[in-house]
Amino acid sequence: MELNQINATNKYPFIAIEGNIGSGKTSLAHQMAADLNGKLLLEEFEDNSFLPKFYEDQRRYAFPLEMSFLAARFNQLKVQLNSLELFNNQLVSDYIFAKCLLFSQVNLDEDEYDLYVKLFSIIQLQLRKPDLLVYLHNPIEKLLWQIKNRGRVYEQSIEPEYLERLQNAYFDYMNQQKDLRILILDCSAIDFVKNENDYLKIKNICQEDYSIGTHKITL
Numbered sequence: 001m002e003l004n005q006i007n008a009t010n011k012y013p014f015i016a017i018e019g020n021i022g023s024g025k026t027s028l029a030h031q032m033a034a035d036l037n038g039k040l041l042l043e044e045f046e047d048n049s050f051l052p053k054f055y056e057d058q059r060r061y062a063f064p065l066e067m068s069f070l071a072a073r074f075n076q077l078k079v080q081l082n083s084l085e086l087f088n089n090q091l092v093s094d095y096i097f098a099k100c101l102l103f104s105q106v107n108l109d110e111d112e113y114d115l116y117v118k119l120f121s122i123i124q125l126q127l128r129k130p131d132l133l134v135y136l137h138n139p140i141e142k143l144l145w146q147i148k149n150r151g152r153v154y155e156q157s158i159e160p161e162y163l164e165r166l167q168n169a170y171f172d173y174m175n176q177q178k179d180l181r182i183l184i185l186d187c188s189a190i191d192f193v194k195n196e197n198d199y200l201k202i203k204n205i206c207q208e209d210y211s212i213g214t215h216k217i218t219l
Contacts, residue, residue, distance in 0.1 A: 010090060011131075012132040012181075012206075013084060013089070013090060013091065013131055014081070014091045015091070015093070015130060015131065015132045016093045016094075016130035016132070016133050017029045017092065017093065017094050018095060018096055018099065018133060019135055019170075020138065021143065021147060021155070021158065021166065022142075022143040022144070022150070022163075023136040023137075023138050023143060024136055024192065025094045025095070026042060026043075027192075027193045028094075028134075028192060029041075029094040031192075032092050036092065038090030039091045039092070041080050041093040041094070043095045048069065050065040051065060051154065052154040053065075055154045055155065056154075058107065059109075063108060066100065066107060066108060067116075069099075069100055069103070070100045073097055073099070074123050074127070077097055078127065080093075081127060081128050085128075096129075096133060097124055097127050101116075101117065102169040102173055103166070104116045104117075104120075105169050106165045106169055130180070131181065132183060132206065132210065133180055133183065134202075135184045137184055137185065137187060138187050140163050140167070142188065144158075144163070175214075181213070182213070182214040183206065185205070185217055186216070186217065186218040188218075201219055205217060205219075
Protein backbone atom coordinates (compact mmCIF):
# COMPACT_ATOMS: atom_id res chain seq x y z
CA MET A 1 0.00 0.00 0.00
CA GLU A 2 1.30 3.43 -0.92
CA LEU A 3 1.76 5.94 1.88
CA ASN A 4 -1.16 8.17 0.91
CA GLN A 5 -3.52 5.56 -0.47
CA ILE A 6 -7.10 5.82 0.84
CA ASN A 7 -8.44 2.74 2.57
CA ALA A 8 -11.37 1.47 0.49
CA THR A 9 -13.43 0.62 3.58
CA ASN A 10 -12.88 3.96 5.29
CA LYS A 11 -13.29 7.35 3.61
CA TYR A 12 -10.60 9.12 5.66
CA PRO A 13 -8.60 6.58 7.69
CA PHE A 14 -6.21 9.26 8.96
CA ILE A 15 -7.87 12.51 10.06
CA ALA A 16 -5.69 15.28 11.49
CA ILE A 17 -7.25 18.14 13.45
CA GLU A 18 -5.18 21.31 13.48
CA GLY A 19 -5.46 24.93 14.55
CA ASN A 20 -3.78 27.69 16.46
CA ILE A 21 -3.09 27.49 20.20
CA GLY A 22 -6.43 27.42 22.01
CA SER A 23 -8.52 26.49 18.96
CA GLY A 24 -9.99 23.34 20.51
CA LYS A 25 -8.28 20.81 18.28
CA THR A 26 -7.65 18.32 21.11
CA SER A 27 -11.26 18.51 22.31
CA LEU A 28 -12.54 17.88 18.78
CA ALA A 29 -10.10 15.01 18.24
CA HIS A 30 -11.37 13.35 21.45
CA GLN A 31 -14.99 13.61 20.32
CA MET A 32 -14.43 12.45 16.77
CA ALA A 33 -12.21 9.51 17.69
CA ALA A 34 -14.87 8.28 20.13
CA ASP A 35 -17.69 8.63 17.60
CA LEU A 36 -15.71 6.99 14.80
CA ASN A 37 -14.49 4.21 17.10
CA GLY A 38 -10.97 5.17 16.15
CA LYS A 39 -7.56 5.47 17.72
CA LEU A 40 -6.88 8.84 19.31
CA LEU A 41 -3.40 10.29 18.88
CA LEU A 42 -2.65 13.31 21.06
CA GLU A 43 0.47 15.41 21.13
CA GLU A 44 2.41 14.81 24.35
CA PHE A 45 3.27 18.44 24.94
CA GLU A 46 2.67 18.36 28.70
CA ASP A 47 5.58 15.94 29.09
CA ASN A 48 7.97 18.34 27.38
CA SER A 49 10.14 19.95 30.06
CA PHE A 50 11.29 22.65 27.63
CA LEU A 51 7.83 24.11 27.09
CA PRO A 52 7.43 26.12 30.33
CA LYS A 53 11.05 27.26 29.98
CA PHE A 54 10.36 28.40 26.43
CA TYR A 55 7.55 30.71 27.47
CA GLU A 56 9.89 32.23 30.08
CA ASP A 57 12.87 32.67 27.71
CA GLN A 58 11.99 32.00 24.08
CA ARG A 59 15.35 32.82 22.55
CA ARG A 60 17.27 30.45 24.82
CA TYR A 61 14.94 27.46 24.68
CA ALA A 62 13.39 27.66 21.19
CA PHE A 63 15.82 25.30 19.46
CA PRO A 64 15.86 22.50 22.08
CA LEU A 65 12.08 22.79 22.33
CA GLU A 66 11.56 22.40 18.58
CA MET A 67 14.08 19.55 18.34
CA SER A 68 12.38 17.68 21.16
CA PHE A 69 8.98 18.12 19.51
CA LEU A 70 10.39 16.93 16.20
CA ALA A 71 11.59 13.68 17.76
CA ALA A 72 8.44 13.13 19.83
CA ARG A 73 5.99 13.78 17.00
CA PHE A 74 7.92 11.58 14.58
CA ASN A 75 8.06 8.66 17.02
CA GLN A 76 4.37 8.95 17.85
CA LEU A 77 3.21 9.15 14.25
CA LYS A 78 5.55 6.44 12.99
CA VAL A 79 4.17 3.89 15.46
CA GLN A 80 0.50 4.77 14.95
CA LEU A 81 0.68 5.03 11.16
CA ASN A 82 2.38 1.65 10.94
CA SER A 83 -0.52 0.23 12.93
CA LEU A 84 -2.98 1.97 10.62
CA GLU A 85 -1.40 0.39 7.57
CA LEU A 86 -1.41 -3.09 9.11
CA PHE A 87 -4.87 -3.18 10.65
CA ASN A 88 -6.91 -0.68 8.62
CA ASN A 89 -7.93 1.22 11.73
CA GLN A 90 -9.30 4.75 12.03
CA LEU A 91 -6.81 7.30 13.39
CA VAL A 92 -7.69 10.80 14.61
CA SER A 93 -4.77 13.05 15.56
CA ASP A 94 -4.71 16.52 17.10
CA TYR A 95 -1.67 17.59 15.04
CA ILE A 96 0.14 17.12 11.75
CA PHE A 97 3.86 16.52 11.47
CA ALA A 98 4.25 19.74 9.48
CA LYS A 99 3.40 21.55 12.72
CA CYS A 100 7.10 21.11 13.54
CA LEU A 101 8.05 23.22 10.55
CA LEU A 102 5.43 25.91 11.19
CA PHE A 103 6.32 26.51 14.82
CA SER A 104 10.05 26.39 14.14
CA GLN A 105 9.57 28.99 11.41
CA VAL A 106 8.04 31.33 13.97
CA ASN A 107 10.27 30.46 16.94
CA LEU A 108 13.80 29.98 15.54
CA ASP A 109 16.49 32.33 14.36
CA GLU A 110 17.36 32.09 10.67
CA ASP A 111 20.46 29.91 11.02
CA GLU A 112 18.72 27.54 13.43
CA TYR A 113 15.69 27.34 11.17
CA ASP A 114 17.85 26.48 8.13
CA LEU A 115 19.36 23.54 10.02
CA TYR A 116 15.96 22.48 11.30
CA VAL A 117 14.46 22.45 7.80
CA LYS A 118 17.19 20.09 6.58
CA LEU A 119 16.42 17.62 9.37
CA PHE A 120 12.67 17.96 8.93
CA SER A 121 12.86 17.38 5.17
CA ILE A 122 14.68 14.08 5.65
CA ILE A 123 12.36 12.80 8.38
CA GLN A 124 9.02 13.77 6.87
CA LEU A 125 9.55 11.48 3.86
CA GLN A 126 9.01 8.50 6.17
CA LEU A 127 5.52 9.57 7.25
CA ARG A 128 2.15 9.31 5.57
CA LYS A 129 0.18 12.52 5.19
CA PRO A 130 -3.37 12.74 6.58
CA ASP A 131 -6.26 11.75 4.34
CA LEU A 132 -8.17 14.77 5.66
CA LEU A 133 -6.69 17.82 7.39
CA VAL A 134 -9.28 19.77 9.39
CA TYR A 135 -8.15 23.25 10.38
CA LEU A 136 -10.13 25.11 13.07
CA HIS A 137 -9.97 28.83 12.42
CA ASN A 138 -10.77 31.27 15.23
CA PRO A 139 -10.20 35.01 15.66
CA ILE A 140 -7.26 35.92 17.89
CA GLU A 141 -9.55 37.39 20.56
CA LYS A 142 -11.40 34.09 20.91
CA LEU A 143 -8.15 32.14 21.09
CA LEU A 144 -6.87 34.37 23.91
CA TRP A 145 -10.14 33.93 25.81
CA GLN A 146 -9.99 30.14 25.47
CA ILE A 147 -6.31 30.06 26.46
CA LYS A 148 -7.10 32.07 29.57
CA ASN A 149 -10.03 29.88 30.54
CA ARG A 150 -8.25 26.55 30.20
CA GLY A 151 -5.78 27.84 32.76
CA ARG A 152 -2.37 26.50 31.77
CA VAL A 153 -0.07 28.77 33.75
CA TYR A 154 2.79 28.80 31.25
CA GLU A 155 0.43 29.88 28.42
CA GLN A 156 -0.91 33.00 30.12
CA SER A 157 1.92 35.15 28.80
CA ILE A 158 1.18 34.38 25.14
CA GLU A 159 0.84 37.61 23.16
CA PRO A 160 -1.69 38.27 20.35
CA GLU A 161 1.19 38.94 17.95
CA TYR A 162 2.58 35.45 18.53
CA LEU A 163 -0.79 33.88 17.71
CA GLU A 164 -1.04 36.02 14.58
CA ARG A 165 2.36 34.84 13.38
CA LEU A 166 1.36 31.20 13.93
CA GLN A 167 -1.93 31.77 12.15
CA ASN A 168 -0.12 33.25 9.15
CA ALA A 169 2.31 30.33 9.11
CA TYR A 170 -0.56 27.83 9.03
CA PHE A 171 -2.31 29.60 6.16
CA ASP A 172 0.92 29.96 4.19
CA TYR A 173 1.47 26.22 4.59
CA MET A 174 -2.06 25.27 3.54
CA ASN A 175 -1.92 27.58 0.52
CA GLN A 176 1.21 25.77 -0.68
CA GLN A 177 -0.19 22.23 -0.47
CA LYS A 178 -1.14 20.54 -3.73
CA ASP A 179 -1.76 16.95 -2.60
CA LEU A 180 -3.89 17.29 0.55
CA ARG A 181 -7.59 17.38 1.33
CA ILE A 182 -7.84 20.45 3.56
CA LEU A 183 -11.03 21.51 5.30
CA ILE A 184 -10.86 24.99 6.87
CA LEU A 185 -13.70 25.51 9.34
CA ASP A 186 -14.44 29.04 10.53
CA CYS A 187 -15.44 28.43 14.15
CA SER A 188 -15.80 32.10 15.11
CA ALA A 189 -19.50 31.84 15.97
CA ILE A 190 -19.72 28.33 17.45
CA ASP A 191 -18.71 26.42 20.57
CA PHE A 192 -18.49 22.71 19.70
CA VAL A 193 -17.20 21.81 23.17
CA LYS A 194 -20.28 23.07 25.03
CA ASN A 195 -22.87 22.85 22.26
CA GLU A 196 -23.56 19.36 20.93
CA ASN A 197 -25.36 20.68 17.84
CA ASP A 198 -22.25 22.64 16.88
CA TYR A 199 -20.16 19.51 17.26
CA LEU A 200 -22.58 17.45 15.15
CA LYS A 201 -22.33 20.05 12.37
CA ILE A 202 -18.57 19.61 12.30
CA LYS A 203 -18.81 15.83 12.48
CA ASN A 204 -21.22 15.69 9.54
CA ILE A 205 -19.14 18.12 7.48
CA CYS A 206 -16.02 15.99 8.06
CA GLN A 207 -17.82 12.93 6.67
CA GLU A 208 -18.60 14.51 3.31
CA ASP A 209 -16.68 13.70 0.14
CA TYR A 210 -13.87 16.15 -0.62
CA SER A 211 -11.48 16.33 -3.53
CA ILE A 212 -7.81 17.17 -3.16
CA GLY A 213 -7.54 20.86 -2.41
CA THR A 214 -8.74 23.42 0.13
CA HIS A 215 -12.38 23.71 1.14
CA LYS A 216 -13.52 26.61 3.36
CA ILE A 217 -16.73 26.46 5.39
CA THR A 218 -18.14 29.04 7.81
CA LEU A 219 -20.18 27.50 10.63
